[in-house]
Amino acid sequence: AEIDRVAAARVEALALPVRIVVPSRSLRRHLLRVLARRRSAVAGVQVLTLFGLASEAGARAGESTPREDAAFEVLLRRRASGVPVLRANLEDLSDGYDAVVGAVRDLLDAGFLPGNEEGVIERLEDAAGEVAPARIDRSRSLVSLAAAVHEEAEEMGVRRSAAVLQAAEEELLANGLELLPTKALFVHGFADVTGLAADLLLALVRVLGGTVLLDRPPDPAETESDDLGGAYLSRLEQRMAHLDQEIDTSSDAPPEVELGESPDAESEARWVAERLREHLDRGIKPEALGVVGRGLESMVLPLRRQLRRLGVPFSGEGLSVRGAGPKRRLNRLAELLARGADAEVELWMETAREGARATDILLALRVLGIIRLGDLAGFTTAGLPPDGVRLPVAVGPEDESDRTEGSSRRLSRSVIERTVEEARALVETLARWPAEATAPSHRRYSFGVLSALGWAEDSPEYRAADDVFASVLSELPDAFEIEKAEWLKLVGDRLSRAGEVAIGGEGAGVQVLTVMESRARTFEHLLIVGVNRGVFPRVGHEDPMLPEAVRARLAADVLPEMPVKGRSADEERYLFAQLMSSAPSISLSWHVYGPDGTSTPSSFVDRIRLRDGVGEPTRVRQVWSIAENDDRPRTAYEIAVLEAGRAGVEGHADLLEPA
Numbered sequence: 001a002e003i004d005r006v007a008a009a010r011v012e013a014l015a016l017p018v019r020i021v022v023p024s025r026s027l028r029r030h031l032l033r034v035l036a037r038r039r040s041a042v043a044g045v046q047v048l049t050l051f052g053l054a055s056e057a058g059a060r061a062g063e064s065t066p067r068e069d070a071a072f073e074v075l076l077r078r079r080a081s082g083v084p085v086l087r088a089n090l091e092d093l094s095d096g097y098d099a100v101v102g103a104v105r106d107l108l109d110a111g112f113l114p115g116n117e118e119g120v121i122e123r124l125e126d127a128a129g130e131v132a133p134a135r136i137d138r139s140r141s142l143v144s145l146a147a148a149v150h151e152e153a154e155e156m157g158v159r160r161s162a163a164v165l166q167a168a169e170e171e172l173l174a175n176g177l178e179l180l181p182t183k184a185l186f187v188h189g190f191a192d193v194t195g196l197a198a199d200l201l202l203a204l205v206r207v208l209g210g211t212v213l214l215d216r217p218p219d220p221a222e223t224e225s226d227d228l229g230g231a232y233l234s235r236l237e238q239r240m241a242h243l244d245q246e247i248d249t250s251s252d253a254p255p256e257v258e259l260g261e262s263p264d265a266e267s268e269a270r271w272v273a274e275r276l277r278e279h280l281d282r283g284i285k286p287e288a289l290g291v292v293g294r295g296l297e298s299m300v301l302p303l304r305r306q307l308r309r310l311g312v313p314f315s316g317e318g319l320s321v322r323g324a325g326p327k328r329r330l331n332r333l334a335e336l337l338a339r340g341a342d343a344e345v346e347l348w349m350e351t352a353r354e355g356a357r358a359t360d361i362l363l364a365l366r367v368l369g370i371i372r373l374g375d376l377a378g379f380t381t382a383g384l385p386p387d388g389v390r391l392p393v394a395v396g397p398e399d400e401s402d403r404t405e406g407s408s409r410r411l412s413r414s415v416i417e418r419t420v421e422e423a424r425a426l427v428e429t430l431a432r433w434p435a436e437a438t439a440p441s442h443r444r445y446s447f448g449v450l451s452a453l454g455w456a457e458d459s460p461e462y463r464a465a466d467d468v469f470a471s472v473l474s475e476l477p478d479a480f481e482i483e484k485a486e487w488l489k490l491v492g493d494r495l496s497r498a499g500e501v502a503i504g505g506e507g508a509g510v511q512v513l514t515v516m517e518s519r520a521r522t523f524e525h526l527l528i529v530g531v532n533r534g535v536f537p538r539v540g541h542e543d544p545m546l547p548e549a550v551r552a553r554l555a556a557d558v559l560p561e562m563p564v565k566g567r568s569a570d571e572e573r574y575l576f577a578q579l580m581s582s583a584p585s586i587s588l589s590w591h592v593y594g595p596d597g598t599s600t601p602s603s604f605v606d607r608i609r610l611r612d613g614v615g616e617p618t619r620v621r622q623v624w625s626i627a628e629n630d631d632r633p634r635t636a637y638e639i640a641v642l643e644a645g646r647a648g649v650e651g652h653a654d655l656l657e658p659a
Contacts, residue, residue, distance in 0.1 A: 100545060526582055
């Protein structure tokens with residue numbers, strides 16, 4: 001209401017913008033949509049993520065946004081591999097140093113500086129009675145590593161993108177409103193914030209003035225009381241304790257709650273799609289409907305499939321799946337670069353070729369006993385039969401055991417010779433690649449690989465790979481020499497991400513979101529899916545580099561902004577309570593069988609079922625149920641599949657015609 005009041009002021013009064021700072025792009029789009037619907041326009045109102053506002057502050061101060069994350073990661077991995085305690089535990093693991101990268105970032109984002117090293121290590125010694133000696137040694141090595149990498153990066157002028165937050169804070173404290181002219185400031189959607197982000201948020205409120213809106217949802221099971229998860233707000237409340245407080249005592253009516261229990265994830269996704277279809281047919285706008293899950297990893301593909309099958313328009317935020325076609329080839333390229341000549345010929349073929357001919361070539365290579373790309377590149381074709389290689393594929397109705405010479409296909413010798421030449425060209429390109437070079441040189445050899453794979457320069461996959469190479473190049477200093485393996489690691493990670501596609505949409509339609517992307521959003525009807533035990537609330541896992549006891553000790557004494565996973569129980573309760581207050585009607589669903597066996601509903605569901613007015617869950621049928629009383633909507637495709645057994649061979653044509 002306060003945002004509406006200020007945003008509705010006369011246009012001439014908005015010569016300075018109203019700024020609303022939010023934690024996610026999803027909430028940013030949602031607020032803009034709500035404001036546009038209520039006011040028909042959003043002139044004079046800026047809705048920004050904290051990083052977006054920091055970037056604007058940097059631009060106004062004439063500073064470029066730091067983007068040397070790749071260089072920082074290279075420096076960190078190099079130094080970590082030289083630390084005996086870390087190398088002994090991580091060297092032989094696939095991507096073992098990823099854990100080090102994450103832990104060091106946590107330290108630096110919490111405000112750790114080389115000058116703090118001695119005090120932090122003293123606190124580690126104090127935790128020796130609570131943590132195993134080996135873990136203390138790892139933590140001590142990690143702290144020293146963070147100090148050394150920070151100093152080296154400073155000397156080289158390498159800055160992480162997170163440094164934009166610190167730079168914005170410093171500029172804001174120095175220049176105030178001159179840096180960010182503002183009519184009014186609102187901070188909305190945050191429940192907790194730490195480190196550099198917390199420092200910037202506090203500086204914004206102190207310098208620009210403004211209102212911090214905190215959402216304290218009621219207990220979903222006892223709606224007249226505040227939820228205990230509200231304790232999660234305590235750290236942010238302490239930071240903003242200097243502000244005057246005003247409590248809004250008004251509250252909405254408790255939501256109507258519907259429960260659904262499905263046998264498996266596919267059936268749960270179908271039930272969700274059917275419920276959404278019903279709401280859409282009643283005239284509810286798609287954007288007012290939401291599907292949210294704590295972890296949608298097991299649900300994303302079933303949801304995508306069933307929503308499409310029932311014609312439900314949707315967009316996913318923060319959710320992606322491995323793509324097909326050109327996107328699939330980017331994923332394959334990432335794997336091929338990592339494995340080089342040791343890659344299987346199937347991987348090389350999937351990266352380089354498409355079409356039926358590739359299957360024949362693979363069959364021929366199997367007949368010849370060729371498994372690896374390097375073996376193919378070194379293969380001598382002199383001993384091949386003049387008429388090529390017979391493929392182990394029967395043709396016609398003859399039984400395989402009765403095949404004659406004329407009942408199988410052959411792959412010509414010339415095709416095999418050309419395949420060997422192509423493999424040899426790629427292996428030679430990889431062999432010429434220097435072990436160490438500057439980033440521009442590594443980029444040239446990367447293009448050489450694409451050429452050896454036969455990728456056309458105007459193809460979508462080539463352009464996407466070019467974008468990846470350019471992004472890595474932009475994050476490395478010009479004269480900075482890196483090893484081939486370091487370049488391939490950076491490029492491979494980004495190629496894998498580039499090979500993913502959003503589950504659907506560009507922001508319109510039903511909103512399919514993770515819990516983190518749904519924070520502070522509202523809906524007309526919300527479906528919370530996958531509410532299973534161990535999923536929501538999520539079970540926290542110990543950080544192997546910085547154990548929880550160490551993090552808690554550092555947060556209590558020397559690094560108050562250090563992320564502490566011990567707050568996860570409060571966070572999970574808070575997130576669920578906020579979801580349960582975000583719509584007037586809510587459906588909760590779960591499934592009882594998963595890939596790991598049987599599953600049970602979440603403890604959150606158990607509490608909700610104690611609330612007055614919450615009925616028994618709907619027992620959802622399997623997607624392919626053939627029960628006579630199953631009156632769910634069916635597509636032509638599904639009808640054809642279900643009726644195929646009764647129709648027989650003669651009736652297939654009639655069934656398939658409408659499908």
